[in-house]
Amino acid sequence: MCGIVGYVGRERAQTVMAGEETNGAHGALDVVMEGLRRLEYRGYDSAGVAVLTGDGVESRKKAGKLANLISELETDPLPRSLTGIGHTRWATHGGPTDQNAHPHLADGGRLALIHNGIIENFAELKAELLEQGVVLISDTDTEVAAALLGSIYRTLSEAGTPNALPLAMQQACQRLEGAFTLLAIHQDSPDLVVAARRNSPLVVGLGDGENFLGSDVSGFIDFTRRAVELGQDQIVTITPEDVTITDFHGAPAEGREFHVDWDAAAAEKGGYPSFMEKEINDQPDAVGQTLLGRTDLKGNLILDELRIDESILRSVDKIVVLACGTSAYAGQVAKYAIEHWCRIPTEVELSHEFRYRDPIVNEKTLVVAISQSGETMDTLMAVRYAREQGAKVVAICNTNGSTIPRESDAVLYTHAGPEIAVASTKAFLAQITAAYLLGLYLAQLRGNKYRDEIAEVLSDLHEMPEKIQHILDNADHVKKLARDMSDAKSVLFLGRHVGFPVAMEGALKLKELAYIHAEGFAAGELKHGPIALIEDGQPVVVVLPSPRGRDSLHSKVVSNIQEIRARGAITIVIAEEGDESVADFSEHVFHVPQTPTLLAPLLTTVPLQIFACELATAKGYDVDQPRNLAKSVTVE
Numbered sequence: 138m139c140g141i142v143g144y145v146g147r148e149r150a151q152t153v154m155a156g157e158e159t160n161g162a163h164g165a166l167d168v169v170m171e172g173l174r175r176l177e178y179r180g181y182d183s184a185g186v187a188v189l190t191g192d193g194v195e196s197r198k199k200a201g202k203l204a205n206l207i208s209e210l211e212t213d214p215l216p217r218s219l220t221g222i223g224h225t226r227w228a229t230h231g232g233p234t235d236q237n238a239h240p241h242l243a244d245g246g247r248l249a250l251i252h253n254g255i256i257e258n259f260a261e262l263k264a265e266l267l268e269q270g271v272v273l274i275s276d277t278d279t280e281v282a283a284a285l286l287g288s289i290y291r292t293l294s295e296a297g298t299p300n301a302l303p304l305a306m307q308q309a310c311q312r313l314e315g316a317f318t319l320l321a322i323h324q325d326s327p328d329l330v331v332a333a334r335r336n337s338p339l340v341v342g343l344g345d346g347e348n349f350l351g352s353d354v355s356g357f358i359d360f361t362r363r364a365v366e367l368g369q370d371q372i373v374t375i376t377p378e379d380v381t382i383t384d385f386h387g388a389p390a391e392g393r394e395f396h397v398d399w400d401a402a403a404a405e406k407g408g409y410p411s412f413m414e415k416e417i418n419d420q421p422d423a424v425g426q427t428l429l430g431r432t433d434l435k436g437n438l439i440l441d442e443l444r445i446d447e448s449i450l451r452s453v454d455k456i457v458v459l460a461c462g463t464s465a466y467a468g469q470v471a472k473y474a475i476e477h478w479c480r481i482p483t484e485v486e487l488s489h490e491f492r493y494r495d496p497i498v499n500e501k502t503l504v505v506a507i508s509q510s511g512e513t514m515d516t517l518m519a520v521r522y523a524r525e526q527g528a529k530v531v532a533i534c535n536t537n538g539s540t541i542p543r544e545s546d547a548v549l550y551t552h553a554g555p556e557i558a559v560a561s562t563k564a565f566l567a568q569i570t571a572a573y574l575l576g577l578y579l580a581q582l583r584g585n586k587y588r589d590e591i592a593e594v595l596s597d598l599h600e601m602p603e604k605i606q607h608i609l610d611n612a613d614h615v616k617k618l619a620r621d622m623s624d625a626k627s628v629l630f631l632g633r634h635v636g637f638p639v640a641m642e643g644a645l646k647l648k649e650l651a652y653i654h655a656e657g658f659a660a661g662e663l664k665h666g667p668i669a670l671i672e673d674g675q676p677v678v679v680v681l682p683s684p685r686g687r688d689s690l691h692s693k694v695v696s697n698i699q700e701i702r703a704r705g706a707i708t709i710v711i712a713e714e715g716d717e718s719v720a721d722f723s724e725h726v727f728h729v730p731q732t733p734t735l736l737a738p739l740l741t742t743v744p745l746q747i748f749a750c751e752l753a754t755a756k757g758y759d760v761d762q763p764r765n766l767a768k769s770v771t772v773e
């Protein structure tokens with residue numbers, strides 16, 4: 138998501154990079170613009186910079202790509218400066234406009250702030266600041282954080298407090314909830330940048346007579362390879378000579394220094410060999426960020442973006458989920474959850490099939506359009522058709538400002554961050570998470586579930602990032618098996634209930650990445666035909682439901698495993714931790730942490746993604762750009 142860069146240098150700084158020695162610090166603007174260019178891969182829809190000059194803070198910002206900011210800087214140049222901050226924004230609160238772009242100014246234009254993340258209690262803080270007479274001009278939570286910091290700074294400064302900016306940052310952070318990286322400069326402190334981080338990335342780059350900050354090391358990789366990793370809830374102050382780290386209460390803290398040995402291209406991938414691997418590993422964050430800020434202080438779900446009249450949502454008598462590919466499998470998971478929690482009949486349809494079959498949709502139908510890109514033409518056309526019939530449309534989308542959300546009645550953004558690899562991974566998990574939130578919200582609104590029941594599911598959901606991380610940290614066995622199976626000609630996938638869409642997604646990943654024939658089946662369908670495909674040595678991946686869920690579900694799939702084993706299949710089973718029921722009659726069993734059945738797809742999908750990615754890599758294929766595929770399918 139957002140990219141962040143900070144820089145402070147002194148005139149006689151010396152930097153040696155790639156054999157080139159410079160006398161005199163880099164200009165702040167050059168460093169910041171180069172860092173932003175390197176961070177472009179994170180995805181963004183506006184960009185801005187602020188520098189400190191002899192006259193104070195000067196800032197330029199523009200909606201759209203960096204090219205727009207560059208032309209703005211050509212038309213209205215900034216003076217040379219040795220202190221600056223820069224930002225590429227991935228819109229969350231407020232659309233991608235010039236006004237909403239960062240930096241945001243406060244303290245009468247003397248302070249500039251940039252931010253990555255979401256300030257969850259921004260509404261409460263905003264009300265407080267407005268009451269104090271603060272004027273806010275954007276729709277962002279960031280401007281609220283800037284105003285808060287500015288107001289604390291003013292009080293400290295007028296009381297003659299030394300070192301007021303770091304202190305003000307500490308006090309502001311104590312008031313903020315949510316996830317944030319913040320960087321601030323103030324005209325009273327010309328050679329200082331203050332930053333803070335909570336649940337959002339920030340690293341320090343160490344130079345000689347100059348220091349750097351970046352969302353990741355690509356923000357300064359052209360200038361230094363010495364970096365410092367920060368801990369949670371820390372404030373860092375950089376000057377040309379020093380880096381000082383404290384916690385949010387001013388107690389000294391330490392970071393871990395490391396040497397960056399990636400090249401610049403690898404840095405953009407966070408050190409992973411491919412975007413796909415990075416994105417698979419981003420999934421704890423993708424799910425965590427999608428959950429963030431969606432409940433109020435009383436634990437009620439507040440889906441702010443869902444601006445469809447509540448009375449309409451209460452009277453909905455049918456839900457139709459429209460999507461393609463992986464997004465349609467997320468839709469199938471949504472169906473199980475929504476029908477179970479809300480008791481609303483829910484259909485899932487491929488967008489391109491939907492509008493050619495004269496579907497029955499009307500004012501009482503709620504259409505949920507799921508699209509990572511927000512630009513899939515099939516889904517867009519289906520959305521238009523559904524709205525013409527009077528249906529209300531909620532988009533679940535990962536791309537702010539894209540067409541499908543724009544043409545829908547409401548949107549629930551997934552906050553997975555940019556997905557660069559063509560085959561979808563983290564967007565899938567984020568879509569499922571958003572669909573769960575939508576289902577729970579409808580259940581809350583329509584009174585299908587008590588508040589404590591909803592709170593219990595939300596609490597289970599909040600445990601998911603950690604459980605996904607556990608799977609990622611223990612994936613060696615899956616990876617080894619994938620490498621051993623790189624000669625496979627065909628792999629079948631079986632699942633039941635929510636395991637069925639997971640099986641289809643597992644098969645799709647293998648087709649897309651490794652070009653291996655793969656099919657996903659409902660396990661119960663096996664005896665109705667697909668079992669004819671089983672012969673000696675046929676690999677079959679089975680997504681086994683939890684034995685703690687509906688008893689018949691688990692035992693039926695165990696029987697299916699025995700049936701295919703009896704016919705020579707090699708079985709690879711994804712089972713819940715503690716489930717040893719198939720240990721004696723399966724070649725391979727991968728365990729995932731225990732979780733309620735409906736939420737299991739957030740876990741059981743992960744080994745299947747790793748399996749496909751590793752197998753394709755072993756075959757020497759480009760996992761980021763599989764042949765014949767495009768990231769956004771903008772033609773029908």
Ligand code: M6R
Pocket residue numbers: 461462463464465507508509510511512513516559560561562649766768769770
């Ligand atoms: O951007 P969308 O979610 O609308 O894209 C839908 C499909 O094209 C997409 O999920 C596709 O199936 C991917 N290749 C899956 O990896």
